Amino acid sequence: MMASSILIYGLVNSVILALIAIGFSLTFGISGVANFAYGGFYLLSGYLTWMLLKLLGLPFVLAVFITIVTVGFLGFLVYWVILLRVRGIVLSEVIATFALGVGMLEFFRWKGFVTYEFTLPYFKKGMVFIAGVPIDYQRLCIIGIGLALVLFLYVFTHHTRIGWSFRGIAQNERTAISLGIESDWTAALSLAFGCALSAVAAIAILPLGIISINMGYDVLLIAVAVGIVGGLESVLGILVASLILGYAQIITSMYLSAEWMMVVYLAAIVLVLIVKPSGLFGKFKELEERV
Amino acid sequence: MAVHYRKERLDRGIKARCEDIFALASHREMLYLLLPRVVPVIVLLSFPLLKGVVGLYWEKVVVITCAIALLSLSWDLMASVGLVSLGQALFFGAGSYITGSLNHAFGWPYFLTIPCGTVGGALFCALLLLPVLRLRGVYFAIVTLTLPLLLTRFIEASKILGGNEGLSSLSPLPNLWFELYVPVLALLVCLFAFRRLINDDYGLVLQGIRDNDLAVMSGAINIYQFKAQAVFIAGLAGSFAGAFMTHYYQFVGMPAFALDYSILPLTCAVLGGVGTFAGPTLGAFILVPLSEALRAFGTLRVVFYSAILIICIVGLPEGIFHYFQRKYHQFERKVEVG
Numbered sequence: 001m002m003a004s005s006i007l008i009y010g011l012v013n014s015v016i017l018a019l020i021a022i023g024f025s026l027t028f029g030i031s032g033v034a035n036f037a038y039g040g041f042y043l044l045s046g047y048l049t050w051m052l053l054k055l056l057g058l059p060f061v062l063a064v065f066i067t068i069v070t071v072g073f074l075g076f077l078v079y080w081v082i083l084l085r086v087r088g089i090v091l092s093e094v095i096a097t098f099a100l101g102v103g104m105l106e107f108f109r110w111k112g113f114v115t116y117e118f119t120l121p122y123f124k125k126g127m128v129f130i131a132g133v134p135i136d137y138q139r140l141c142i143i144g145i146g147l148a149l150v151l152f153l154y155v156f157t158h159h160t161r162i163g164w165s166f167r168g169i170a171q172n173e174r175t176a177i178s179l180g181i182e183s184d185w186t187a188a189l190s191l192a193f194g195c196a197l198s199a200v201a202a203i204a205i206l207p208l209g210i211i212s213i214n215m216g217y218d219v220l221l222i223a224v225a226v227g228i229v230g231g232l233e234s235v236l237g238i239l240v241a242s243l244i245l246g247y248a249q250i251i252t253s254m255y256l257s258a259e260w261m262m263v264v265y266l267a268a269i270v271l272v273l274i275v276k277p278s279g280l281f282g283k284f285k286e287l288e289e290r291v
Numbered sequence: 292m293a294v295h296y297r298k299e300r301l302d303r304g305i306k307a308r309c310e311d312i313f314a315l316a317s318h319r320e321m322l323y324l325l326l327p328r329v330v331p332v333i334v335l336l337s338f339p340l341l342k343g344v345v346g347l348y349w350e351k352v353v354v355i356t357c358a359i360a361l362l363s364l365s366w367d368l369m370a371s372v373g374l375v376s377l378g379q380a381l382f383f384g385a386g387s388y389i390t391g392s393l394n395h396a397f398g399w400p401y402f403l404t405i406p407c408g409t410v411g412g413a414l415f416c417a418l419l420l421l422p423v424l425r426l427r428g429v430y431f432a433i434v435t436l437t438l439p440l441l442l443t444r445f446i447e448a449s450k451i452l453g454g455n456e457g458l459s460s461l462s463p464l465p466n467l468w469f470e471l472y473v474p475v476l477a478l479l480v481c482l483f484a485f486r487r488l489i490n491d492d493y494g495l496v497l498q499g500i501r502d503n504d505l506a507v508m509s510g511a512i513n514i515y516q517f518k519a520q521a522v523f524i525a526g527l528a529g530s531f532a533g534a535f536m537t538h539y540y541q542f543v544g545m546p547a548f549a550l551d552y553s554i555l556p557l558t559c560a561v562l563g564g565v566g567t568f569a570g571p572t573l574g575a576f577i578l579v580p581l582s583e584a585l586r587a588f589g590t591l592r593v594v595f596y597s598a599i600l601i602i603c604i605v606g607l608p609e610g611i612f613h614y615f616q617r618k619y620h621q622f623e624r625k626v627e628v629g
Binding site: 099109110224254274 | 370375379422423426428429430432433434436437438440441442444445447448449451550554557558561565588589590591594596597598600601603605608
């Protein structure tokens with residue numbers, strides 16, 4: 001019973017971590033922009049869906065579609081309006097996105113989006129028993145969405161033209177430019193994709209609880225922690241790191257208490273930075289970032 | 292036939308070789324150089340004497356301003372080595388927790404706890420950041436962003452150092468003059484010390500690490516040693532702010548690691564002008580009183596800082612100090628374009 005519940009809930013937790021981290025790492029891997037506004041976009045997606053559902057009364061599928069497209073487009077716009085002007089200056093990129101994210105989150109706090117009414121609906125109510133462990137459909141859906149997303153990203157980056165240009169820019173920007181791939185367009189698209197992925201994650205994960213502002217900061221922490229442990233630009237690294245951290249958290253919360261779950265990140269980050277600062281699977285930028 | 296003009300800028304004649312070597316020929320020129328340095332010092336030192344005129348409230352605002360200015364100075368020193376920190380709250384929190392717990396647990400008086408908190412906090416931060424110093428740019432920023440947030444969680448979960456409630460009823464500072472003068476003096480000492488340091492040989496190495504660390508390494512200089520020393524020195528300034536404010540508030544708790552202490556110094560430094568030390572101080576003296584005046588808006592103030600940050604980063608990357616400096620050191624005149 002204990003073992004099987006650790007197995008199942010650990011998997012759910014790992015998929016949640018992977019879903020959250022994948023958008024951040026995709027953007028960083030392609031364009032080198034660390035999108036610190038990620039938590040802001042995550043919560044923006046939650047509130048946007050909530051408003052479309054509750055205030056406009058749109059059907060769920062349509063609201064989800066509109067949210068994903070809008071948030072993706074906003075990411076595109078952020079690149080084109082703000083980041084393009086400071087491209088290549090790491091300090092400025094970091095500060096600009098960080099300020100944007102904090103600004104969004106604190107704006108929501110000021111508008112008072114903090115009460116109990118802000119919840120997103122489950123995709124499907126009810127629960128089943130797997131190996132004697134009760135689990136609701138929403139968590140099963142999250143596992144499904146996570147797997148589908150990883151598969152989609154793999155197919156997308158390996159079998160479409162945009163995906164090829166993503167990988168080209170990620171591998172060697174100058175060579176890619178000389179082959180006619182637009183660097184700025186690709187980077188803007190990568191930001192749009194990252195933000196759209198944060199919207200997908202938000203819509204899948206937020207129904208599990210109340211939407212709260214601090215979750216925006218937590219999401220950024222999770223994305224960053226998973227990225228550091230796995231290596232920021234490696235998709236395989238993200239998956240492995242999510243599994244390690246996800247199971248470590250569940251085991252910690254079973255044997256210690258739920259408060260220690262966030263401390264797992266601190267321990268993992270410190271440990272990885274001491275042993276292998278570029279992350280477990282982050283080979284690619286190793287030479288550049290680690291002198 | 293319209294006549295077009297363009298602006299021509301000329302350096303004043305006293306500049307001899309570079310930005311900070313001058314050839315002075317008269318008292319007037321000496322005054323010209325001394326004025327921007329001496330006037331702020333006199334204003335800062337005489338401000339506490341005016342407490343009957345401006346009121347105690349604004350005197351206390353100046354105390355907070357000095358604390359934030361110290362944090363932004365420490366940010367600027369780290370940025371001069373190429374270490375972009377998004378978590379200056381780490382220094383503030385480390386300093387205040389060490390001070391607070393020494394006072395709470397052993398009852399040490401303020402004149403022991405504040406120095407211990409300053410040095411201990413700087414040492415703690417330097418050791419904590421030691422493995423991260425190998426990272427550059429974004430990676431370092433990411434880690435510094437997470438550390439203060441995660442340390443809060445650690446204190447929350449482990450319930451050490453007072454846990455959620457923090458440590459309260461710490462011993463107060465001895466008198467009002469001490470409260471008002473110590474931060475001002477600390478700020479002035481720190482400002483001029485950092486400016487001296489960065490123009491010294493030692494500071495040139497630090498700037499070299501920022502500009503091209505491989506070149507510095509090839510000069511047989513251990514850059515990690517220099518980076519660690521820079522973090523320690525920057526930590527002294529930041530932790531002192533934390534240590535002092537702990538006794539000032541007579542309380543230490545979670546808010547010491549709050550995001551405000553990370554984003555406000557950052558905004559001050561970017562608004563004022565990175566790399567000059569005078570810029571971040573100027574930024575602090577603009578932003579903190581402004582944010583006190585806007586206290587009624589609550590968390591909207593943070594939105595306001597963020598907007599300033601984005602606008603400054605995109606539209607005014609040099610900062611206002613560089614702008615004023617240029618205006619002060621140059622003549623401007625219109626020249627006809629033929």
